[in-house]
Amino acid sequence: MKQSQLFTKTRKEAPKDEVSKNAILLTRAGFIHKEMAGVYSYLPLGLRVIENIKRVVREEMNNVSGQEFIMTSLQRKELWEVTDRWDDEKVDVWFKSTLKNGVEVGFGWSHEEPITDMMKNYIASYRDLPINVYQFQTKLRNELRAKSGIMRGREFVMKDMYTYTSSDEEHQKIYNKITEAYLKIFERVGLGEKTFKTFASGGAFTKFSHEFQTVTESGEDTIYLSKDKKIAINKEVLNDEVLNELDLKKDDLLEVMAAEVGNIFSFGGAKSEDLGLYFKDENGEEKPVILGSYGIGITRLMGVVVEVLSDERGIVWPKELSPFRVHLVSLGDDEAIKKLSEETYNTLVSKGIEVLYDDRDLRAGEKFADADLIGITTRVIVGKKTLESKMFEVTDRASGETKELSLETLIDELK
Amino acid sequence: MKQSQLFTKTRKEAPKDEVSKNAILLTRAGFIHKEMAGVYSYLPLGLRVIENIKRVVREEMNNVSGQEFIMTSLQRKELWEVTDRWDDEKVDVWFKSTLKNGVEVGFGWSHEEPITDMMKNYIASYRDLPINVYQFQTKLRNELRAKSGIMRGREFVMKDMYTYTSSDEEHQKIYNKITEAYLKIFERVGLGEKTFKTFASGGAFTKFSHEFQTVTESGEDTIYLSKDKKIAINKEVLNDEVLNELDLKKDDLLEVMAAEVGNIFSFGGAKSEDLGLYFKDENGEEKPVILGSYGIGITRLMGVVVEVLSDERGIVWPKELSPFRVHLVSLGDDEAIKKLSEETYNTLVSKGIEVLYDDRDLRAGEKFADADLIGITTRVIVGKKTLESKMFEVTDRASGETKELSLETLIDELK
Numbered sequence: 037m038k039q040s041q042l043f044t045k046t047r048k049e050a051p052k053d054e055v056s057k058n059a060i061l062l063t064r065a066g067f068i069h070k071e072m073a074g075v076y077s078y079l080p081l082g083l084r085v086i087e088n089i090k091r092v093v094r095e096e097m098n099n100v101s102g103q104e105f106i107m108t109s110l111q112r113k114e115l116w117e118v119t120d121r122w123d124d125e126k127v128d129v130w131f132k133s134t135l136k137n138g139v140e141v142g143f144g145w146s147h148e149e150p151i152t153d154m155m156k157n158y159i160a161s162y163r164d165l166p167i168n169v170y171q172f173q174t175k176l177r178n179e180l181r182a183k184s185g186i187m188r189g190r191e192f193v194m195k196d197m198y199t200y201t202s203s204d205e206e207h208q209k210i211y212n213k214i215t216e217a218y219l220k221i222f223e224r225v226g227l228g229e230k231t232f233k234t235f236a237s238g239g240a241f242t243k244f245s246h247e248f249q250t251v252t253e254s255g256e257d258t259i260y261l262s263k264d265k266k267i268a269i270n271k272e273v274l275n276d277e278v279l280n281e282l283d284l285k286k287d288d289l290l291e292v293m294a295a296e297v298g299n300i301f302s303f304g305g306a307k308s309e310d311l312g313l314y315f316k317d318e319n320g321e322e323k324p325v326i327l328g329s330y331g332i333g334i335t336r337l338m339g340v341v342v343e344v345l346s347d348e349r350g351i352v353w354p355k356e357l358s359p360f361r362v363h364l365v366s367l368g369d370d371e372a373i374k375k376l377s378e379e380t381y382n383t384l385v386s387k388g389i390e391v392l393y394d395d396r397d398l399r400a401g402e403k404f405a406d407a408d409l410i411g412i413t414t415r416v417i418v419g420k421k422t423l424e425s426k427m428f429e430v431t432d433r434a435s436g437e438t439k440e441l442s443l444e445t446l447i448d449e450l451k
Numbered sequence: 452m453k454q455s456q457l458f459t460k461t462r463k464e465a466p467k468d469e470v471s472k473n474a475i476l477l478t479r480a481g482f483i484h485k486e487m488a489g490v491y492s493y494l495p496l497g498l499r500v501i502e503n504i505k506r507v508v509r510e511e512m513n514n515v516s517g518q519e520f521i522m523t524s525l526q527r528k529e530l531w532e533v534t535d536r537w538d539d540e541k542v543d544v545w546f547k548s549t550l551k552n553g554v555e556v557g558f559g560w561s562h563e564e565p566i567t568d569m570m571k572n573y574i575a576s577y578r579d580l581p582i583n584v585y586q587f588q589t590k591l592r593n594e595l596r597a598k599s600g601i602m603r604g605r606e607f608v609m610k611d612m613y614t615y616t617s618s619d620e621e622h623q624k625i626y627n628k629i630t631e632a633y634l635k636i637f638e639r640v641g642l643g644e645k646t647f648k649t650f651a652s653g654g655a656f657t658k659f660s661h662e663f664q665t666v667t668e669s670g671e672d673t674i675y676l677s678k679d680k681k682i683a684i685n686k687e688v689l690n691d692e693v694l695n696e697l698d699l700k701k702d703d704l705l706e707v708m709a710a711e712v713g714n715i716f717s718f719g720g721a722k723s724e725d726l727g728l729y730f731k732d733e734n735g736e737e738k739p740v741i742l743g744s745y746g747i748g749i750t751r752l753m754g755v756v757v758e759v760l761s762d763e764r765g766i767v768w769p770k771e772l773s774p775f776r777v778h779l780v781s782l783g784d785d786e787a788i789k790k791l792s793e794e795t796y797n798t799l800v801s802k803g804i805e806v807l808y809d810d811r812d813l814r815a816g817e818k819f820a821d822a823d824l825i826g827i828t829t830r831v832i833v834g835k836k837t838l839e840s841k842m843f844e845v846t847d848r849a850s851g852e853t854k855e856l857s858l859e860t861l862i863d864e865l866k
Binding site: 041042043044045069071072075076077078079080082083086101103104105106107108109110111112131132133135136141143150154155157158164167169174176178179180190191 | 459484486491492501518519522524526547548558565569584593595
């Protein structure tokens with residue numbers, strides 16, 4: 037895409053009403069637009085990053101036999117009353133409204149209830165299990181405060197996966213597979229080194245739930261980190277019993293701030309019992325289906341990537357999330373340079389490479405500042421030197437390393 | 452995908468609470484699940500069709516220089532008060548709720564206001580124009596009745612495009628291009644022959660708006676059709692003046708029921724004037740930006756395709772929308788047949804062909820009935836005859852035509 041055509045523009049000043057680094061950088065670079073606190077539109081560059089995150093997550097969820105579908109935002113009151121999660125005293129993030137006929141409805145902040153209710157149509161026997169489904173859903177949560185940019189929103193995209201299994205063993209098997217898939221996802225989005233499987237409160241059904249916590253000062257959670265074992269304990273469950281069980285010593289652990297980027301847990305058979313989701317086992321005995329729930333906040337993950345990977349000049353996208361594969365920057369208003377830039381752009385695009393082509397009439401310094409701010413993984417310059425040597429200056433945004441490549445080698449590297 | 456793994460199942464009986472053909476067939480075939488009237492979840496097969504429709508629409512919108520982004524559901528009251536579209540007396544489909552701090556918010560039923568307000572950040576001069584943006588958004592509309600399955604929902608997916616231009620001429624140019632793109636879309640989703648550009652009420656800003664109406668008994672609109680000119684007039688604007696202007700005679704027109712699958716119209720400069728979106732023209736003069744609005748109901752379109760193209764045995768998907776490219780049906784429990792089916796499945800998948808592979812232990816009749824109901828474009832049978840002749844029986848769902856193809860020719864035809 038030609039940058040002159042992109043309707044968004046970068047800006048030098050931080051927006052006055054933002055305090056978080058992710059919102060400031062993403063707004064300045066033209067990825068997001070704030071509609072109200074915790075509610076952001078995703079502009080063309082931002083939507084591309086979201087779609088890239090979804091692609092990574094989708095691939096890994098499909099690898100563990102996940103079947104993608106999509107549920108609804110509108111929620112039936114009576115369903116959530118069954119599990120006692122309708123009352124605002126019990127769940128304090130509901131948005132609610134009323135149909136024309138006076139019936140109260142809610143807007144989905146979570147989806148265990150409707151999916152479990154729906155599964156009554158499809159699960160009758162152990163032969164129907166296991167089932168593993170997921171969606172990318174826009175969740176609405178009436179948060180009291182929303183000051184962390186896209187890290188905690190009133191409206192945000194979440195990947196939520198649900199597993200239905202016939203026994204604790206079957207549940208544990210798939211739970212472990214999804215844990216591995218999650219670690220792979222965080223690796224692929226550039227947070228692998230800083231993200232830890234974290235033992236957290238398990239609620240009524242299991243001893244622990246597991247969070248995936250990324251170490252960052254912008255996080256809201258305190259965790260205790262074992263770098264050796266690559267695990268952590270959430271402060272909320274840190275006690276001698278837990279330390280013993282995990283064979284950890286408090287003194288060896290590092291107290292750090294972290295942001296939760298994923299969480300997985302089991303409802304056991306409780307949710308199914310409430311909602312009447314039973315199956316017949318091999319002996320014809322009726323049993324409640326075991327439900328597992330697995331979330332990744334897609335837009336939150338985008339925010340955490342910006343918090344963790346950006347530098348003083350702007351955003352640094354990991355390769356898999358970069359809104360374009362390459363930022364092609366044309367320097368100078370020499371007609372020959374413009375021609376070569378245009379040709380290079382067309383060649384790269386014809387090879388299936390996604391290019392943001394800075395064809396604007398601006399000084400080199402402004403173009404470089406914009407490229408650094410936007411943070412596309414690889415920058416390629418077409419300038420006077422390129423005309424002479426036919427070699428392209430190629431810079432890696434993360435390391436700053438620069439090399440000179442022929443067009444052919446460049447294409448090989450980018451593909 | 453193996454059909455034995457698909458968590459949905461087909462059902463023989465129509466759901467008791469549905470009257471529309473699209474909802475009955477889509478529910479029976481396992482594409483959708485009703486959460487409440489006018490509110491449907493899209494199951495794996497259904498989501499694939501939606502994504503296919505979005506792909507077609509996205510390609511055509513990108514072809515007219517559309518830039519994709521995504522806005523929010525949550526809406527600021529004060530913005531819609533400016534244009535006098537907040538009051539329930541004026542707009543009767545709002546869902547509204549309240550933030551924790553007592554501030555009233557709405558849920559997006561349309562998005563002209565926030566997008567036009569946002570554009571004040573990006574439009575200052577004629578040099579910034581034209582701009583053409585679009586999104587796929589889940590719209591929420593508090594409809595009094597919702598009885599047409601996915602054709603009229605309280606929650607539905609819409610593609611809405613907005614153009615910002617500096618003059619009526621510039622507007623008309625892009626408006627005409629988008630009209631062509633729309634006709635191409637309806638052609639590609641199998642509705643080309645039955646869909647007509649229809650002159651409808653233009654509102655306050657222009658004489659006409661244009662609807663795209665698909666002829667079907669399930670539609671809610673009455674239109675008057677000129678088959679010669681491939682245009683129609685909505686009953687609401689049919690009068691002598693309009694007939695004269697379009698050089699049509701009432702007697703030559705056919706009165707039919709039709710469903711609106713798209714609509715496009717101009718707000719002129721009025722919306723921009725209300726919201727303060729001005730640009731400086733070549734002479735430094737401030738002028739309101741011309742706004743055009745272009746909608747296609749994505750889920751509605753899916754419903755209309757089912758209404759128009761299905762037959763007495765089930766759904767008939769056009770090639771571009773088919774949830775899988777091919778339905779591979781294995782017949783008989785002979786081990787050699789199973790082996791050949793499995794090999795054929797793996798070969799097709801390795802060639803990048805999307806396959807639903809019916810590997811279930813069911814009688815041939817049941818499998819054929821399911822295949823007909825689900826409506827995948829091409830059915831391929833692996834049975835006893837295939838073992839002997841190495842030829843595959845290939846049936847076109849729409850025409851019922853059958854031919855025998857070698858694996859090699861089959862792959863060529865499917866790609």
